Amino acid sequence: MSYPQADLIEALAKAKQGQLDQALMSRAIDALNTSKEMPVYNRLENAGTMARYVMTRLGELRATNAIPVLGDLLFVGHFEHAAATALGKMGSREAIPALLKRLDYAPTSEVLRALADIGDPSVCDTILEHLATYGEVLTYRALKTLTVLRDRRAIPILREHIKSGKECGDECGLLITFGDPLALEVMIDSFWKRVAGAKSGRCTPSITEAKGRKWTRATRKHCIELYMHELVEFVNKIPEDATECLPLLSQMDRFFVRRRLPPSVRQSARRAMNRIRNRKSK
Secondary structure, rough: HHHHHHHHHHHHHHHHHOOOOOHHHHHHHHHHHOOOOOOOHHOOOOHHHHHHHHHHHHHHHHOOHHHHHHHHOOOOOOOOOHHHHHHHHOOOHHHHHHHHHHOOOOOOOHHHHHHHHHHOOHHHHHHHHHHOOHHHHHHHHHHHHHHHHOOHHHHHHHHHHHHHOOOOHHHHHHOOOOOOHHHHHHHHHHHHHHHHHHHHHHHHHHHHHHHHOOHHHHHHHHHHHHHHHHHHHHHHOOOOHHHHHHHHHHHHHHHHHHHHOOOOHHHHHHHHHHHHHHHHOO
């Protein structure tokens, strides 16, 4: 059995028991460092699985001495995702240069997620520089990273995606965390359109198909409750400093009373208004 594989087996066994001590950790790092130079070893399914597990465990243990080898493994096809995830779990700024180098070379969702996990806003400039070159999936992941890092330069991009109807994902969900009223307006409008469709039986065929029955009053009620739950979850994301959302929240409160819908949405709107007003009064 080769040296790196033997050390990874030992490291894996100990890692599963939560006993990856410093000495064994160093041997595991050496094994990973050796493995990236062994193409045959990289193709061994079991060995690759072991290596990825050990990388994950090193990330959870915040083993910053593994950063150099994990940075190299970002460029090894079999290990790149696990290496990026491990670096993100470490949460160390020492990993940023390696992640940015990989971002310049060929961006991945895992690298962008790792940068979000580390939480250093200094990476936002680099992400914005490359944003125009990304496809839909990477664009949404990059916008999500910018949102996590609270970079307000993401706001006009999110607004443009929403207004043009070219969303790559849940742009409204990202935009509302900045307290932008456009996201709430779009979500409320979408809610009423979906409710109208549910009442007429013209929407959500997947629900009726899943239930294996025709469109009934019970199915319609189920759909409306589902849409209301989604709206409540959305309103709960509104931050305390979203003063521009107060007029819309007040309208929601009054309108839902008039429409005699269940109180969950109205209550969430009132809670959001109270959070914002309490913040203003401090």
